Amino acid sequence: MAAQTFYAGGGLNPDAAVFIPGQKAAPGFIPGLLSKPPGVFKATAEPASEAPANEKDQLLSFLANIPTPNRNRQMPSFLANIPTPNQASAEVQKANVKEEPKEQELPPVISVRKMTSKGCAIVILRDRRVMELAIAMKVAVVDGICIEVRRHTRDKLPKDEQPLGVFCAWGFRVERRMAVSEEGLEEYFNGLSKVAQPEGLDEEAPFEETLQYFALSSQGPLAMDTKPKADRANASQMLDGPHGRPDLVNNLWDAKQQLEDLWQRPPPPMGRSLMQRVAREQLFPHSGKEGTEHENRAGEKLEELATAVGLLDGVPKNSSFLDLCGGPGAWSQFLLEKPELAMKGFGFTLRSHSGEKGDWNAEEKDDWYPELAENRNWTALWGEDGTGDLLKPKNLEHCTQQLRDQGGVFLCLADGGFSDKAIPPNQLELYFYRLFLAELLTAASCLQPGGRFVCKLYTSCSAATSSLLFLTTRLFDDVAIVKPMTSRVAGPERYLYASGFRQGAETTEVRAALSQSQAFGAGASPLETPLLTPIVGANELSKDTQFLEQLRTMVSTLCFRQAGALQAIVDQAVYLEDIALDAAEESAKHAKYWEAAAAVQREIHMAERAVERAAKQERRDAENAENARPVQNVPWQASKGSKTGGHGRRDRNTNKKFSQAGWQ
Ligand SMILES: C[S@@+](CC[C@H](N)C(=O)[O-])C[C@H]1O[C@@H](n2cnc3c(N)ncnc32)[C@H](O)[C@@H]1O
Numbered sequence: 267m268a269a270q271t272f273y274a275g276g277g278l279n280p281d282a283a284v285f286i287p288g289q290k291a292a293p294g295f296i297p298g299l300l301s302k303p304p305g306v307f308k309a310t311a312e313p314a315s316e317a318p319a320n321e322k323d324q325l326l327s328f329l330a331n332i333p334t335p336n337r338n339r340q341m342p343s344f345l346a347n348i349p350t351p352n353q354a355s356a357e358v359q360k361a362n363v364k365e366e367p368k369e370q371e372l373p374p375v376i377s378v379r380k381m382t383s384k385g386c387a388i389v390i391l392r393d394r395r396v397m398e399l400a401i402a403m404k405v406a407v408v409d410g411i412c413i414e415v416r417r418h419t420r421d422k423l424p425k426d427e428q429p430l431g432v433f434c435a436w437g438f439r440v441e442r443r444m445a446v447s448e449e450g451l452e453e454y455f456n457g458l459s460k461v462a463q464p465e466g467l468d469e470e471a472p473f474e475e476t477l478q479y480f481a482l483s484s485q486g487p488l489a490m491d492t493k494p495k496a497d498r499a500n501a502s503q504m505l506d507g508p509h510g511r512p513d514l515v516n517n518l519w520d521a522k523q524q525l526e527d528l529w530q531r532p533p534p535p536m537g538r539s540l541m542q543r544v545a546r547e548q549l550f551p552h553s554g555k556e557g558t559e560h561e562n563r564a565g566e567k568l569e570e571l572a573t574a575v576g577l578l579d580g581v582p583k584n585s586s587f588l589d590l591c592g593g594p595g596a597w598s599q600f601l602l603e604k605p606e607l608a609m610k611g612f613g614f615t616l617r618s619h620s621g622e623k624g625d626w627n628a629e630e631k632d633d634w635y636p637e638l639a640e641n642r643n644w645t646a647l648w649g650e651d652g653t654g655d656l657l658k659p660k661n662l663e664h665c666t667q668q669l670r671d672q673g674g675v676f677l678c679l680a681d682g683g684f685s686d687k688a689i690p691p692n693q694l695e696l697y698f699y700r701l702f703l704a705e706l707l708t709a710a711s712c713l714q715p716g717g718r719f720v721c722k723l724y725t726s727c728s729a730a731t732s733s734l735l736f737l738t739t740r741l742f743d744d745v746a747i748v749k750p751m752t753s754r755v756a757g758p759e760r761y762l763y764a765s766g767f768r769q770g771a772e773t774t775e776v777r778a779a780l781s782q783s784q785a786f787g788a789g790a791s792p793l794e795t796p797l798l799t800p801i802v803g804a805n806e807l808s809k810d811t812q813f814l815e816q817l818r819t820m821v822s823t824l825c826f827r828q829a830g831a832l833q834a835i836v837d838q839a840v841y842l843e844d845i846a847l848d849a850a851e852e853s854a855k856h857a858k859y860w861e862a863a864a865a866v867q868r869e870i871h872m873a874e875r876a877v878e879r880a881a882k883q884e885r886r887d888a889e890n891a892e893n894a895r896p897v898q899n900v901p902w903q904a905s906k907g908s909k910t911g912g913h914g915r916r917d918r919n920t921n922k923k924f925s926q927a928g929w930q
Pocket residue numbers: 562564565590591592593594595596597598614615616628629632633654655656657681682683684701
């Protein structure tokens with residue numbers, strides 16, 4: 267590759283630092299520091315042997331007087347009397363205009379700027395190949411920490427004026443435990459200039475990423491067991507369910523185990539989960555996607571689902587909805603933000619920390635968004651005991667009675683879910699059974715005729731879950747299982763969508779059977795009493811061949827896709843980690859090549875930063891002086907609200923809004 271002629275510069279703004287042949291020298295070039303170039307290196311040769319002798323000598327004597335790269339940089343004394351920015355840039359420009367560009371080789375990295383509080387950095391480069399390679403690899407291991415590497419772009423600049431640079435992110439949580447250094451980043455990207463591009467960077471997903479839709483229907487009613495008992499939650503409930511494909515379920519569990527095993531791989535770079543996330547985003551870009559339109563990811567999924575099934579098509583104006591197990595409330599917000607529907611909303615969700623010791627307890631982040639409580643068109647219901655626990659039969663009755671008293675609801679949307687370390691692996695579906703049952707019973711107890719029901723589910727392997735799906739086909743005209751693209755492809759989640767709620771004797775019978783089962787659970791914690799015997803037994807279900815066939819297709823397809831996605835993500839995460847570790851090793855060898863030149867450059871940047879700081883200080887002083895002057899009270903400025911209004915995104919842990927967008 268021909269040696270390119272790039273000049274160090276890096277004005278006050280690091281993004282302006284790239285100097286391309288044929289363009290003017292970048293402003294901010296510090297005279298005297300590099301007015302004599304530190305040396306000439308050819309890209310394809312070792313620096314010491316190929317630098318011309320006189321320049322090499324010049325370089326050596328020059329370098330003898332500057333500190334060698336070290337991790338605790340000190341401000342050199344000669345920078346103490348730096349001119350103010352205006353003087354500096356005037357002198358710089360004068361000095362550079364006189365300078366004829368000479369061929370020289372400078373390190374690929376121009377500058378590194380780390381944002382410690384966010385755990386990220388911007389690395390400005392002069393070597394396009396390094397940038398392209400780093401972006402193609404997507405990840406790196408720097409100072410033993412996994413980082414994500416993306417193209418750095420500046421919103422205000424058009425495409426062809428974007429700086430050459432990368433955005434590196436490892437997150438503030440990792441940074442708090444172990445820091446990635448600017449020097450480590452600089453060394454890594456400099457060394458990358460001599461690293462060959464690994465094979466197989468453009469791996470693709472094993473199957474197309476599309477929304478999955480499976481219609482379910484039944485041929486007629488089946489006998490129901492109205493004397494439920496507690497059932498054992500164990501692996502055989504999952505393997506031997508009506509789906510008839512234990513092999514697929516076993517494959518899925520193997521794939522999940524491989525994901526678990528990733529944590530045991532030696533040697534462990536820190537923040538390894540990043541590799542899985544990056545692998546998933548590469549293979550399945552929509553899966554688990556965080557959008558900007560909703561308060562949380564649940565909103566994203568509901569919107570995709572709603573569009574796909576026409577959830578809101580033909581909903582009568584001024585209808586009511588119930589957002590069941592809906593905290594913190596992105597679904598309610600989605601529905602309330604449809605002015606053309608003018609809907610009235612009700613919410614029912616578990617109050618944080620309301621459960622007994624040993625129960626699964628909701629946290630503050632699950633509590634309703636405060637904006638909902640302030641909305642005149644929305645009301646929170648809490649059930650008889652005020653806990654909002656739907657598993658308690660009296661709470662369910664209390665809530666549905668209140669809704670019936672106001673005429674029922676047209677939409678019942680249920681997104682109940684919980685996780686707990688006490689749930690044995692691969693049995694989430696079984697521990698979720700009673701909540702699903704309670705959600706279906708709630709819908710059947712408060713929906714208006716023709717009403718619609720959405721309910722989140724996990725896998726549907728057991729006879730108990732399958733029987734609830736069967737009963738749904740008896741309660742509604744149209745039933746389907748939908749997995750939106752935004753729902754994690756490697757996760758068990760999917761949604762039941764049912765429309766055309768039926769009234770009549772069969773509905774009354776089904777409701778009574780559901781009610782019996784719910785009463786049997788007697789509000790016990792799902793961790794204590796997870797599973798009950800199926801309302802429609804496996805033998806009965808086998809009589810409806812149409813339903814069974816559709817159920818099998820749905821279960822096996824989603825099982826196959828989940829296992830395939832997990833396997834592909836594991837393979838890709840391992841591959842990404844391997845290439846990142848190899849590149850880190852290779853790059854460390856080559857970084858020495860740039861050590862001296864990088865040291866010179868760092869001094870330049872230190873000078874620039876000092877100039878920048880001085881300018882900032884000057885501005886601050888001027889502002890302080892201005893503010894110190896007595897000001898008249900301006901009443902209309904005193905109580906301005908937030909400009910962002912009520913819909914900024916939230917911190918998952920605290921349920922508080924982010925004050926500014928930031929990578930985490
Ligand atoms: C995935 S979140 C719902 C997210 C919501 N759809 C949104 O848009 O923000 C699941 C919710 O189910 C609630 N939940 C779990 N068990 C419950 C129970 N027994 N009764 C009521 N709510 C429950 C959780 O507290 C949590 O708020």
